[in-house]
Amino acid sequence: MDDRRNAREVRAWEIARSFGEDIVPLFTVRGCADAEYIRDVARTKRLLERWSMDNVFRSLLYANPQSACDAYGIDIDPQNVRTLWHEREAQQRKQDRIDGRPVPEDSLSVRRYRSFIVEKLAFRDWMRDVQTGVTGRFGLWRLQQMHRCTLELGPAKSAGLVHATVAFELQKGCSVGCWFCGVGAEKLSAYFAYTPENQALWRDMLSVCHEVIGDSVFNGFCYWASDPLDNPDYVHFITDFRRAFGRYPQTTTAIPLRNEAKTREILEMVKACPGEIQRFSILSLKMLDEVHSRFTPEDLINVELLPLNRESGVPKANAGRARLKSPRDQAKTSDEQPQTIACVSGFLFNMVDRSVRMVTPCHASDRWPNGYRVLAEGHFGNADELRNLLVKWIARAEHVVAPDRTIALNPCLVATMVAETGYDISSIWVKRTLINFPAFATLDRLLHNGFHTAADIATLVEDETGTALEETFNVLNELLRLGALDTEPVASEPVVQYVGKIKAADSV
Numbered sequence: 001m002d003d004r005r006n007a008r009e010v011r012a013w014e015i016a017r018s019f020g021e022d023i024v025p026l027f028t029v030r031g032c033a034d035a036e037y038i039r040d041v042a043r044t045k046r047l048l049e050r051w052s053m054d055n056v057f058r059s060l061l062y063a064n065p066q067s068a069c070d071a072y073g074i075d076i077d078p079q080n081v082r083t084l085w086h087e088r089e090a091q092q093r094k095q096d097r098i099d100g101r102p103v104p105e106d107s108l109s110v111r112r113y114r115s116f117i118v119e120k121l122a123f124r125d126w127m128r129d130v131q132t133g134v135t136g137r138f139g140l141w142r143l144q145q146m147h148r149c150t151l152e153l154g155p156a157k158s159a160g161l162v163h164a165t166v167a168f169e170l171q172k173g174c175s176v177g178c179w180f181c182g183v184g185a186e187k188l189s190a191y192f193a194y195t196p197e198n199q200a201l202w203r204d205m206l207s208v209c210h211e212v213i214g215d216s217v218f219n220g221f222c223y224w225a226s227d228p229l230d231n232p233d234y235v236h237f238i239t240d241f242r243r244a245f246g247r248y249p250q251t252t253t254a255i256p257l258r259n260e261a262k263t264r265e266i267l268e269m270v271k272a273c274p275g276e277i278q279r280f281s282i283l284s285l286k287m288l289d290e291v292h293s294r295f296t297p298e299d300l301i302n303v304e305l306l307p308l309n310r311e312s313g314v315p316k317a318n319a320g321r322a323r324l325k326s327p328r329d330q331a332k333t334s335d336e337q338p339q340t341i342a343c344v345s346g347f348l349f350n351m352v353d354r355s356v357r358m359v360t361p362c363h364a365s366d367r368w369p370n371g372y373r374v375l376a377e378g379h380f381g382n383a384d385e386l387r388n389l390l391v392k393w394i395a396r397a398e399h400v401v402a403p404d405r406t407i408a409l410n411p412c413l414v415a416t417m418v419a420e421t422g423y424d425i426s427s428i429w430v431k432r433t434l435i436n437f438p439a440f441a442t443l444d445r446l447l448h449n450g451f452h453t454a455a456d457i458a459t460l461v462e463d464e465t466g467t468a469l470e471e472t473f474n475v476l477n478e479l480l481r482l483g484a485l486d487t488e489p490v491a492s493e494p495v496v497q498y499v500g501k502i503k504a505a506d507s508v
């Protein structure tokens with residue numbers, strides 16, 4: 001963990017200096033920025049939070065910037081950061097840069113803010129690209145899911161999925177009941193209390209996860225179709241998590257104000273680990289007002305406010321409960337857009353019923369309404385039983401093509417083409433090109449048949465073109481690695497996903 005932190009700090013300095021000699025790390029490295037610097041970035045962040053979630057403020061800001069900020073108590077000169085919120089001007093600058101026209105230098109405040117954002121993006125990439133501990137069969141399987149998601153959901157969406165290896169629900173259900181809940185949370189019915197017996201199971205489980213999955217478990221978190229703050233003992237669980245994995249799990253909550261003292265306690269605890277993001281889901285303008293009035297900009301410098309209120313105009317993923325019903329004035333993603341909020345390629349635990357599922361993100365569909373595939377599920381009574389399940393599932397995780405496996409292309413592929421340069425496979429988002437194989441034309445035909453086993457394909461390719469069997473297997477393995485083969489579990493073994501009862505209006 002120390003080596004990884006050091007690497008992050010080096011990267012944070014590189015990022016800062018790419019914005020100017022007067023820019024320093026703010027997010028990753030503690031103590032580089034003075035109070036004025038922090039204040040500047042925190043107030044810029046607050047302006048942009050209001051701008052992104054409040055359509056009335058947006059209009060006022062365009063009409064009379066300073067009056068708008070004064071009216072909302074945002075202590076900032078908005079003209080100083082104009083290129084961050086004035087979309088037309090920002091677009092013009094971008095175009096000028098592309099066209100080689102002179103562009104005025106960004107203000108100090110803008111450069112500070114942009115550096116801060118890039119540092120946070122580097123954190124996200126660090127969480128996603130973690131290699132340590134994600135080696136061997138499980139690591140190859142996870143990498144395959146990342147590539148598959150890029151084909152199916154597009155690079156932009158895919159880059160935002162951290163593919164966490166573990167997520168622990170400490171409750172059964174969620175008390176909030178958002179109409180758009182993308183993972184179909186059911187109504188809160190029970191929570192996992194931090195009793196001596198549960199504490200022992202929890203700590204043993206964390207050890208087993210670390211032992212079987214590896215260091216990558218540090219990118220896990222303690223919620224899913226649940227709100228972490230529904231559990232009154234949450235602080236104890238994340239304290240154990242930190243002891244086991246070296247960091248606190250990210251907290252994302254839609255109820256930060258329900259017990260403000262508890263929320264503040266958590267924000268204070270996580271300060272011990274610099275370079276961590278917490279998140280508040282903002283469900284309504286009223287909630288934004290409350291959050292902004294109770295927490296200073298500096299309190300929330302490392303807390304992202306997720307714009308889930310209607311006025312933000314951000315469409316909800318058509319997944320989970322949002323697939324069933326939605327208020328008429330709420331925007332949802334269309335079928336062409338990525339429809340998932342799931343971000344785990346690994347194991348999803350519910351501590352109340354002691355269940356575990358092996359999951360990976362996908363487009364929400366009638367079969368997978370919650371936007372993730374369930375590849376295996378089981379229950380455990382103790383840590384040994386859990387170890388046995390995880391070991392068994394990881395041993396089954398497909399990382400190379402078995403000879404008797406039926407081979408078909410991933411249905412998300414819209415075109416394949418044998419060109420002089422190689423073999424192109426394309427989804428609506430990206431194209432991949434395979435090279436160095438003499439029989440792409442034959443292979444392409446057999447792949448489109450969709451019913452041959454790998455062994456049959458290799459044999460037929462050899463018969464037609466004289467290509468060695470192992471060369472064909474190498475290409476099939478590469479297609480599997482790129483997520484280009486159909487790996488959806490067969491439909492004869494459906495796993496039912498529960499989508500919680502609908503609440504027809506905003507819950508707050």
Ligand code: SF4
Binds near residue numbers: 178181185225226
């Ligand atoms: S989206 Fe809403 S209902 Fe779903 S888990 Fe989060 S807070 Fe609960």
